[in-house]
Amino acid sequence: MVIGAVIHHCIASEAKCERYEQGGICREQGHWIVEIQGKRFTDPEKLSEVIKREADAERTDKKMPHESQRHVLIRAEPTSPWSVCQSVIRPCAKAGIYKLELSSAKPGEKKGSVECWLPRDSRGPQIQRLYIRLFVHWDPARGVVKRKIDARDYVSEDLHKGGQELMKLMEAMAEEQKADKISCLIHIDAGPDVPFEAVVNVTSLCKENNFDRVYTDPYN
DSSP states (O other), X not given: OEEEXXXXXXXXXXXOOHHHHXXXXXXXXXXXXXXXXXXXXXXXXXXXXXXXXXXXXXOOOTTSTTOEEEEEEEEEOTTOBHHHHHHHHHHHHHHTEEEEEEEOSXXXXXXXXXXXXXXXXXXXXXXXXXXXXXXXXEETTTTEEEEEETTSOOOOSSHHXXXXXXXXXXXXXXXXXXXXXXXXXXXXXEOTTXXXXXXXXXXXXXXXXXXXXXXXXXXX
């Protein structure tokens, strides 16, 4: 069963957010709302309680009792701050939910959706893995997204060119360590102000280039 969490910009009717209304990127935490099954949540504890209850309703693997097989779809406006998304992801991780899907698409659209699971325990034999940490940062002064691999320099800020540079770096790292792409674990470490769409884009980019094991970091 899929549980949907919706994140959108919403403020009191008498209030205004000029930045958002003019097409800018709003970073006022109180202007963003989380909804699950049509109910709004502003209290983190109540949100965690609902997610825990949903997780408990679908624990079917007796060998992994702490895990839940619930699938959570987080649908958010493209410019939603990643920190609001994390307010949903953290209680999912705590409750043992690992099946996440991120979507910046409108209901009914497929493009703009991507699976981005949370890290989970390995059931099988331990194999050598290459861990790659992909950082996504937001530059508020210039209004741009910046991306880099581990401690390396930032790649180009151009979405396409920078994406190509990221993939070349990751492929070179895999080749150097003699690691197949399937054994590479890509951890997305996004800053709190990063637009939601930027995380969806970089996750999709990894998967399109056969780096399928992409995870978000729930506690960054």
